Amino acid sequence: MKLFEPGRIGSLELRNRLVRSATAEQMADEAGRPEPPMIEMYTALARGGVGLIITGHAYVHPTGKAHPAMTGVYDDALIPALQALSEAVHREGGKVVMQINHAGRQTSAEVIGQRPLAPSPVARAKGSPRPQEMTEGQIEEIIRAFGLAAGRAQAAGFDGVQIHAAHGYLINQFNSPAANWRRDRWGKNAASRLRFFEQVAAAVRDEVGDDYPVLTKLGIQDFVRDGMTLYDGLEIVRHLAEWGIDAVEISGGIGSANVRKNILRPGDEAYFLSQARMARRATDLPILVVGGIRSREVMERILEEGTADFISMSRPFIREPDLPKRLQAGQDKATCVSCNSCWPPPGEYGIKCRNEG
Template identity: 40%
Template sequence: MKKLFEKTQLGNMTLKNRFVRSATWENRTTKDGHMTDELYKVYEELAKGEVGLIVTGYANVVKEEQPNPGMMGIYNDSFIDEYKKLTDLVHEYDSKILMQIAYGGTKTTYNLGERVIFAPSEVAERGTNTLGKPMTKDEIDYIVNAFVEAGRRSMEAGFDGVEIHGAHTYLINQFLSPYYNKREDEYGGSLENRMRFLMEIYSKMREKVGHDYPILVKLTASEFFEGGLTFEETRIICKKLEEIGVDGIEISGNIHGKAKSMVGQSFDGYEIKQEGYFLEYGNVISKDINIPVITVGGLKDINNIDNILNETNIDYFAISRPLLTEPNLIKRWKDGDEKQVKCVRCSKCRTSNGNYCTVFNK
């Protein structure tokens, strides 16, 4: 019988439990993405709260690309020393920490007109209606290299690994998607071509950081609309990522803010679940591949999570908003207090003064 509070291996990381803080935009950095005392405190509380693996809010890999204010940066070497302080702080509590790295692209309405926003093709993002500049091959190479350097900086700063964000209609996801990617070169058309951008990022990063440094990828299970990336395509992508050496995969979705209202609906033959929105998709993938799978979304009851652990092949359970309400949640559960989370999933935690629980932590 598998246990939630047991040591496991993810790549070359030894994790003390199976709980992950999924990447969460804290809106607590300086204007240019540097750390603040307030943000150090956020991560210290998570580590004190016994989170086994903390994934940072996503860090932009080029300076000119910041889709929301207060987001972390990793676009030059000036971040390395302050992130060393962060990783040392987290490691004091025997937690591990990954830097999530991304290029957001057109899933933004922030500072439009003041910057160039890249996209695979001239197709507006469905939620924001933002159009991007179709990328040239030189621009693709520029962003690939930016990811690679972000991976190198993360390693030098003491992060235990990186997570490449390939979900949520961000740039990598758009290259994978037949809806957003209308290219007619080697980066568009067939799934093999649409995967090329992600595969180049991973392969070149692996060359830079070496074989032993954990690299994870976050993917969308399905785009949940006609003409978008399908779950069957995602399964193929996951198998390819395992083949080339990725250490683990987090399965999410492209329905931010809407998942709760979509519970019970089926897409690609699988149902969005009340406890673990993308659980069925993650379970299928966990049987397809032999590297760890992380599920995220809607997890709030430790007994249900324990059942999922022992009834599926899913290895890890990522939580975001409940940890804004209770940073000590995992410790509380570990200590035997198994009450459900306080978080009511009202999504009022995004404020202009930082993202935090406005119901219980006023």
């Protein structure tokens, strides 16, 4: 089975083709330090046999915190607490990459203590407050913050970083004509809109050196009015190798389009597969595909046809952290029904499967 053949992303060797996609744990303290239940969750994941774990998004700058209990990587003082996490994974023979992110307008003044920043003062939804347009100085500061955050992940023993450029967060906001209305060099045309992402990638690469694995999760298409089309997304895919990126995970959607509910039969699965097929023709980089993949048959088919090199999943691993071992032992699909009850309701702690079935 191809699923259990070793794979490689840049200098990173992986024991199989299964990836735990970034999943916000919501198990960090006020400063962003992982708490003990988070370490336990990652220990169980590593023990369960997954090839690569990508952490939930970690904020690179205090203004980039998306929600309470989010993990932080914005300060050197966080390194020891983050190191406890990478060490826990390594002890179980796993590999772990940190996803680094800035929320941009997808946060609130309650969470960050000031008006959220964004490329342009465009609200995320009708009725939401308008974010503050970033100054040139703020743009430079956040680019630097991504680089420094990657350096901290490296110092904390992570096996790589993944730049979050999907799901409507800051990089996606710069890429998207629906959120980036700037008329300067950061937005006056399609090429300018990509400058922020390109410079983030450059800052990260500068900080971590040539051999350190740098991945990205790309929102290849926004599915909102006036947003990025698939063709805009493919233009980004074409640039990633020259920007120093080692692998791309294909996702999409501003808002909740990236976490579809009720994936019940094989026909509902792999909802970004057609976009990944197009990406395959646009780059030679290793491709990870995410989005509703649940059954071994679909996973094998994707790998056999060569569309993707890695199968990435989020929700199934919340319910079954040992899913790789189960699949290898003959279980034919994840038991996750994609009901989205894993996200904690207000006042509850951390992700977990809240489906009793």
